[in-house]
Amino acid sequence: MTMTPPLLELEGVRKSYGNGVTTEILHGIDLSIRQGDLVALIGPSGSGKSTLLNLIGLLDRPTRGRIAIEGQAAEHLDDRALTALRGDKLGFIFQAHHLLPGLTVLENVMLPSAASRGGFHPSMRAPAEALLSGMGLGDWVDAWPRQLSGGMQQRVAVARALMNQPALVLADEPTGNLDTATSNQVVDLLRERNAESATAFLIVTHDPTLARRCDRVVELVDGVVVYDGAPSGMKSWD
Amino acid sequence: MLALQLAWRFLREGRTQSLLILAGVTIGIAAFVFVSAIIEGLQVNLLEQTLGSQAHITVAPEEAPPRALMRAPGVAFARRIAPSEPRRRPFDQWQRAVRRVEATDGVVAVCPKVSGSALAYRGAAEEAVKVVGADAARLRRIVDIPANLVEGQYRLGGDEVVVGTSLADKLGARVGDPIRVRSGDRESVLRIVGIFDIGNEMVNGRWMVTSLRNAQTLLGRVGDITEIDARVADVYEAERIAREVEARTGVPTESWMERNRDLLTGLRSQDASTTMIRVFVLLAVAMGIASVLSVSVVQRRGQIGILRAVGTSRQIVLGVFLWQGVLFGLVGAVLGSLVGALAGELIETSALFDITVTPRLLFTALGVSVATGVLAAYLPARRAARLDPAAAIRGDE
Numbered sequence: 001m002t003m004t005p006p007l008l009e010l011e012g013v014r015k016s017y018g019n020g021v022t023t024e025i026l027h028g029i030d031l032s033i034r035q036g037d038l039v040a041l042i043g044p045s046g047s048g049k050s051t052l053l054n055l056i057g058l059l060d061r062p063t064r065g066r067i068a069i070e071g072q073a074a075e076h077l078d079d080r081a082l083t084a085l086r087g088d089k090l091g092f093i094f095q096a097h098h099l100l101p102g103l104t105v106l107e108n109v110m111l112p113s114a115a116s117r118g119g120f121h122p123s124m125r126a127p128a129e130a131l132l133s134g135m136g137l138g139d140w141v142d143a144w145p146r147q148l149s150g151g152m153q154q155r156v157a158v159a160r161a162l163m164n165q166p167a168l169v170l171a172d173e174p175t176g177n178l179d180t181a182t183s184n185q186v187v188d189l190l191r192e193r194n195a196e197s198a199t200a201f202l203i204v205t206h207d208p209t210l211a212r213r214c215d216r217v218v219e220l221v222d223g224v225v226v227y228d229g230a231p232s233g234m235k236s237w238d
Numbered sequence: 239m240l241a242l243q244l245a246w247r248f249l250r251e252g253r254t255q256s257l258l259i260l261a262g263v264t265i266g267i268a269a270f271v272f273v274s275a276i277i278e279g280l281q282v283n284l285l286e287q288t289l290g291s292q293a294h295i296t297v298a299p300e301e302a303p304p305r306a307l308m309r310a311p312g313v314a315f316a317r318r319i320a321p322s323e324p325r326r327r328p329f330d331q332w333q334r335a336v337r338r339v340e341a342t343d344g345v346v347a348v349c350p351k352v353s354g355s356a357l358a359y360r361g362a363a364e365e366a367v368k369v370v371g372a373d374a375a376r377l378r379r380i381v382d383i384p385a386n387l388v389e390g391q392y393r394l395g396g397d398e399v400v401v402g403t404s405l406a407d408k409l410g411a412r413v414g415d416p417i418r419v420r421s422g423d424r425e426s427v428l429r430i431v432g433i434f435d436i437g438n439e440m441v442n443g444r445w446m447v448t449s450l451r452n453a454q455t456l457l458g459r460v461g462d463i464t465e466i467d468a469r470v471a472d473v474y475e476a477e478r479i480a481r482e483v484e485a486r487t488g489v490p491t492e493s494w495m496e497r498n499r500d501l502l503t504g505l506r507s508q509d510a511s512t513t514m515i516r517v518f519v520l521l522a523v524a525m526g527i528a529s530v531l532s533v534s535v536v537q538r539r540g541q542i543g544i545l546r547a548v549g550t551s552r553q554i555v556l557g558v559f560l561w562q563g564v565l566f567g568l569v570g571a572v573l574g575s576l577v578g579a580l581a582g583e584l585i586e587t588s589a590l591f592d593i594t595v596t597p598r599l600l601f602t603a604l605g606v607s608v609a610t611g612v613l614a615a616y617l618p619a620r621r622a623a624r625l626d627p628a629a630a631i632r633g634d635e
Contacts, residue, residue: 050632059547059628079552087549094631098544102244102251115549119240160548 005071007167007200008033008056013065015051025051026223028065033168037200038191040211040231043220049204050172052220056202057170058086070167087116091161091199095173098157099145105132105156106141112164131159135189151182158189162199171203175210187213240550241557249562252534256566259530260573263566266523267574267607268581270516274602275582275595277512281505283591285473288501289494291438293349293380293467294476297339297483297491299327328462335487339468342486344479347379347469352450354457354464356421360409367405368444369419371453380467383434383447389413390432394449399428402442403435419446419456426456520606524614527566531559531618535625542622543630556623563615564608571607575600 010031016022025048033039043049054060055067058074067074069089074082091112099108107120109128114120132141135155145153154174161169171190175183187210194201203214211217212231219227219234227234249256329335332350340348351372358367370377374394378384383400384392390413392400399417401409411417416429428448435442454460466489470479473494480493495502535542542555575595582593 054628057547057628059631060626083546083549083551086547092544092547094544096540098540098631100247100541100544102247107247111545112548114240114243115545115551115554118554120243164549 005068006032007035007037007070008202009066009068009071010056011066013052013055013062013067015048015055015060016063024063024223026055026062029220029223029225031218031225031228033200033202035167035198035200036194037202038194038215039200039202040214040217041202041204041220042206042208042211042217045206047220048223049220053170053172053202053204056168057090057092058082084116087112087164089167091164091166091169093154093157093161093169093171093174095176099153099160101145103145104141105137105143105145105148108145108156109159109163111160116164128159128163131162132156135159149182151178151185154178154182154186155189158186158193162193165197166199168200168202171201173204173206175205175207183207183210241554242561244545244554244558245561245565248534248538248558249565252537255530255534259526259566260570262526263523263570263607263611264573264577266519266526267571267603268577269519269574270606271575271578271595271599271603272581273512273515273519274599275578275593276585277508278596278599279591279593281508282594284501284505287437288498289473291381291436291441292494292497294470294473294494295339295345295468295480295483295491296465296497297335297468297487297489298465299329300490328459329464329466329489332463332466335489336466338486339466339483342479342483344470344472344475345468345483346471347376349373349376349380349467350450350463351377351465351467352453352457352459352463354421354453354459356419356446356456358405358409358446359418359420360411360415363409365405365408366444367419367446369421369453369456370445370447371450371457372447373450377447380469381436381441383432383436386434386436387432388435390430392434393431394447394452396449397427397429397452398431399446399448399452400432400434401430401446402444403433404439404443405446406430406433408443417446421456422458424456424458426452428452516606520610523570523607524610527563527611527614528618531562531615532621534562535559535618535622538622539625539630542625543627543632546625546627547631552623555625556619559619559622560612560615563611563613563619565611566615567608567611568604570611571604574607575603578603 010029013026013029014024015026016024029052041049041052055062062075069085072085074085077085100111103111106125106128109131110120110124113124129141132138135158137152137155140148140152148156175186178186190201191213193199203210205211214231216229217227217231217234218225336348336350339345349372351370353368353370356367356369358365374392378392388403394400406412409417411430413430413433416427419426419428454462470476476493477495480491484491545555579595582595586593
């Protein structure tokens, strides 16, 4: 019987910045995420969370180490192949929503599909509308992002991240700009989607409430993983 | 076509910015079309005025060379060269030369002609004239006298003669009046059947156009001609064709370009200054587009980062900004051509020549405008395509 490779696997990943005098941000990260995992990545500011998320999202390249998605090593892929892999396997949710203001709500959701198929097609409309309806935004498909509240925009961003049915969604402080009630709605949505699909979620957060609602917590301090386990095992949330 | 779809959305989103730069491109292309149409109209007018009354190419035997002084048999040297006395030199085998000129590529009309000086008398009036004799049908294809007739008819048979308005006035003659013409000891009485105004005082005031036979008799060159005139399809090819005709006939040949060097130099200088104006206008258009798109790239860093994050390739991002350049160029060319043509129409009423916006000029404006748009957009587009998506999303420089 063959073992299915982990969805995401990092081995000894290091990342340095700077010319001449370099500063190493990540000091050999080992991390593995399986299908359907709901993982919170926590740590103080400057611990390297966003850097790690960019490396996992194939938006940046590690200085050393190996990153593999569904067994496919990414470090030797060229930009075109990385872009295709990112479009097929990964979804992104950002703190500041980052919807394109010139596109309607529906077009924003269809964007990942349009990127992989080279343009917007009528066939993309139905799945995008279904996603928006599932998030209570069925009446807003033709609205512009500026007409939506912050919480609604973030739900559109979640729908966009799920459009291509990615294997892994990377969320960078998805509730960072939202009030408590709206944050809870978004977290409920993420949990709901995680439960009903095989999609894994890696959520970078400062919010202990959100981290506690995940199945697993990875704590990063000064570029090193200091904890990887169940939320209940965390000694301190400070 | 995601790049085009996104380019359009970007332009629509930044509507004010887009409309402003579109106005700039429109004004630039309007200036390009307007200046080009004016200069083209002016040049066509100048050429028509110059070439309306003269052949594009003239084939004529040269005067006999000065004779060398002989000091000893077989040894010739020139102590001094003085112009020889004017001597009539016949045009040997001119019919064969006419056939050779006609067979030359680019030549569209040929007219053997005899011309010479004479004196015209009517009552007390005495005027120095140039008698021009030719076949009526051939001559009208070189100098379109019928189209410029102000009175009478264009007929060159029997004793018929057609004269310019100024000459008719100086002689106090009208259609139907007889004119006595004398050249050396020969004299004829010719009857005016038509009066023309060709727009050239040298022609209007001196030319008496009659049949080849009349002129040959009057000028004492029976059976002979003085020159062969020819018209070519492309006036700017005249010099090259003249050299070919000279090689074919062995007779000295002169083009209008050689005869009107000053005019040609003037036209070329005009071309050079028009080109400079066009280049500066297009540079201004290009810089306008480039600066707006550069600002747009900076303003949209986050959006570009998102596009890259969701799987949009660098090529598509490059295409998004190149398409914006194309759209600016395309729409600006259409609007600018309309404005330029309209301005040409408005000014034409007060101009002394036709200002015509030709399809060729419109296609040139379109091509130049789109090319300018693409070139201007290239650097901002490349910058957008090269953005580090992670840094762009963070908003880093």
